[in-house]
Amino acid sequence: MESLFRLIVLTVVIVCASAYIPRFLRGRPKGGFLGAPALDHLNKEELVAVHNDLPDAQFFIQKLDHFDTQDTRTWKQRFFQSCATKSKVLFVMIGGEGTANPIWNVQGTWIEYAKNYGAVCLQLEHRYYGDSHPTLDTSLENIQYLSSEQALYDLATFIHAKKTEFGAEKVIIFGGSYPGSLAAWFRIKFPYLVDGAVSTSAPLLAQVNFKGYLEVVQNSLDTFKASGGSCNDAITAANVAIQNLLTTQAGRSQLKAMFRLCDDIDVNEKNDIANLFSTLAGNFEGVVQYNKDNRAFEGGAGTNITIDTVCGIMTNKALGDELHRYAQVNSLMLKTYSQNCTEFKYSKMIASLRDVAWSSEAAEGGRQWTYQTCTEFGWYQSSDSEAQPFKHTFPIDFWTQQCQDIFNIKFNSSFIARAVAHTNDGYGARNYTQDRVVFVNGDIDPWHYLGITKSLPQAQAILIPGTAHCANMYPAAEDDPAALVQARKTVGQLIAQWLQ
Known part of the structure; x- marks a missing residue:
């Protein structure tokens, strides 16, 4: 009954919300995991x-x-x-x-x-x-x-x-x-x-809680060596600073300005907070996943941003403290992908992913891929591991809840666990x-x-x-x-x- 009530409330909120789909969703960039091959080597x-x-x-x-x-x-x-x-x-x-x-x-x-x-x-x-x-x-x-x-x-x-x-x-x-x-x-x-x-x-x-994803991200970021210190330590310090600023209205206003957020932060909306942390982590996840490959995804946008780029920013003390450097990485991504502000409202994201029309933004693949993760694979990149720099800010429940909010209340964590087990049993x-x-x-x-x-x-x-x-x-x-x-x-x- 509680889940049904929550879904009804969420539906009412979604009707009034505008929509967006994250640039990097469940490990999938817009366009799909495999980008187009680069052609800059051709005359x-x-x-x-x-x-x-x-x-x-x-x-x-x-x-x-x-x-x-x-x-x-x-x-x-x-x-x-x-x-x-x-x-x-x-x-x-x-x-x-x-x-x-x-x-x-x-x-x-x-x-x-x-x-x-x-x-x-x-x-x-x-x-x-x-x-x-x-x-x-x-x-x-x-x-x-x-x-x-x-x-x-x-x-x-x-x-x-x-x-x-x-x-x-x-x-x-x-x-x-x-x-x-x-x-x-x-x-x-x-x-x-x-x-x-x-x-x-x-x-x-197939795995519901893909904790190892961020563990590899941490290891990959550690390949960057600079005199300015550890890239991962700087990311952790920035996340701690964000957690502290979220506790006051003045701090939340500061975060909105620094990270160019599209909306005010409501600290009572736990999924908004998790989505914010996940979005900012996504700035690094996507860079690591496609570091220095020869693709030309989305017309080449972002292909020149590498681990060296983002960690170069995070370890450059001349740019300010770790929080300001973290914000600068976010601003770089906004500029690269021609975005005016950082979206993070959970209700907006769910509204987009619930759109069933082929003409919708969700039909680019975000809705379909989300469905496959809910019904077959899991692969949710949670922050539940100790061995990652983003703190415990977007746990597995944040991801599994989305299956219910987008599709149906029957798509709960038990349903997803059974689906993942079925996939592993079927393919070995x-x-x-x-x-x-x-x-x-x-x-x-x-x-x-x-x-x-x-x-x-x-x-x-x-x-x-x-x-x-x-x-x-x-x-x-x-x-x-x-x-x-x-x-x-x-x-x-x-x-x-x-x-x-």
């Missing part, structure tokens, strides 16, 4: 050629529900095709929790591999993301058909049809981040359809037994914590020191570290073995 003529080569969208007819033989409804799933027009070898990039970008059909490491074998390159967009809309909207009734299991059957149906169409004898699949998980799971469920899988930055262990978590898979991770990337980083008897793992999320998938750059160069080479050698 003008090469850029023109790349854009002229972009393939047009095509559509493939899929079943809405692969698990109900009585349900005959279908929908159109978007895909892109490039490289060779005919081949006995198919390379398939698995789409994830964002819009499929045709730039990946002309750029990226997998394209270089494809050239060696004259492969046809196919990129399949994930159901419910981008322009692949199986239902009229993302209401709870309709979004129930969004799951990794349905996505795997989409992929199986698609690959089977394309193998027949091309008379293909060999298929290699590629995925980065959540699609990296799908690539590994596909080898479990449909080993007879593919000859190898490249699984990059893939979390294989890190107890992986299939062969012809390579797991590639970067040790800077927090997501490697849930992946396979040590080789198994039947599957090789590559942990690349000093690299971040999906780094090996992006086009090579002259300043790539030697370990990254070697990782790409090793993956290429494995693909050659699988295609023999």
Whole structure:
């Protein structure tokens, strides 16, 4: 009854609230985990050629529900095709929790591999993301058909049809981040359809309370060395200062001005406070997750902001005390992403994520990804660990409560725990037994914590020191570290073995 009353009150508040979705939500930046590859290494003529080569969208007819033989409804799933027009070898990039970008059909490491074998390159967009809309909207009734299991059957149906169409004898699949998980799971469920899988930055262990995320963030920030002191110590000091200022009206006014907050702080709104701390931590989480990779996410915004950048600010005593430095990092992010002020109101965020229309901001992927975390994966980056610099300011309850507030009161912590257990039981978590898979991770990337980083008897793992999320998938750059160069080479050698 208390949960129902809370939901009714929240609904009334949301009706009166404007809306926003955080720039970095549950580890997912806007656009999805895998950004577009950087093109700054190309000259003008090469850029023109790349854009002229972009393939047009095509559509493939899929079943809405692969698990109900009585349900005959279908929908159109978007895909892109490039490289060779005919081949006995198919390379398939698995789409994830964002819009499929045709730039990946002309750029990226997998394209270089494809050239060696004259492969046809196919990129399949994930159901419910981008322009692949199986239902009229993302209401709870309709979004129930969004799951990794349905996505795997989409992929199986698609690959089977394309193998027949091309008379293909060999298929290699590629995925980065959540699609990296799908690539590994596909080898479990449909080993007879593919000859190898490249699984990059893939979390294989579903986990409600992903405390290890911020532990890796702390370790990664510790790689920055400067005479100004510890980056993590400065972050902790700033968070302590914020906690102290929140206790008085004068302090809250000071925080609003320093961090350019869009709204006044109501200290009685505990979820607002947790959301504020989480938002400010997100300034560092996103930088660590994508540190020095070769992506061009959101038109290149933020790609030049690295651990060196934010920790350089946090350890520069000439900029003021730790609180002022923390605020300066936030101002840098606001400027970089062209935002006038820092949003943190919980009711605004929930209002956006409850919007079911395909035309809404939430349909970019925030609502869908939140649903998948509530019903399959968890992966909530809480502040519950002792080994992280952001204090205990956004605990696991803050994250699990959102599932109820966005979707339904039945989506409580017990429901999420059962869903996560079901996922691990179905896919085996890190107890992986299939062969012809390579797991590639970067040790800077927090997501490697849930992946396979040590080789198994039947599957090789590559942990690349000093690299971040999906780094090996992006086009090579002259300043790539030697370990990254070697990782790409090793993956290429494995693909050659699988295609023999």
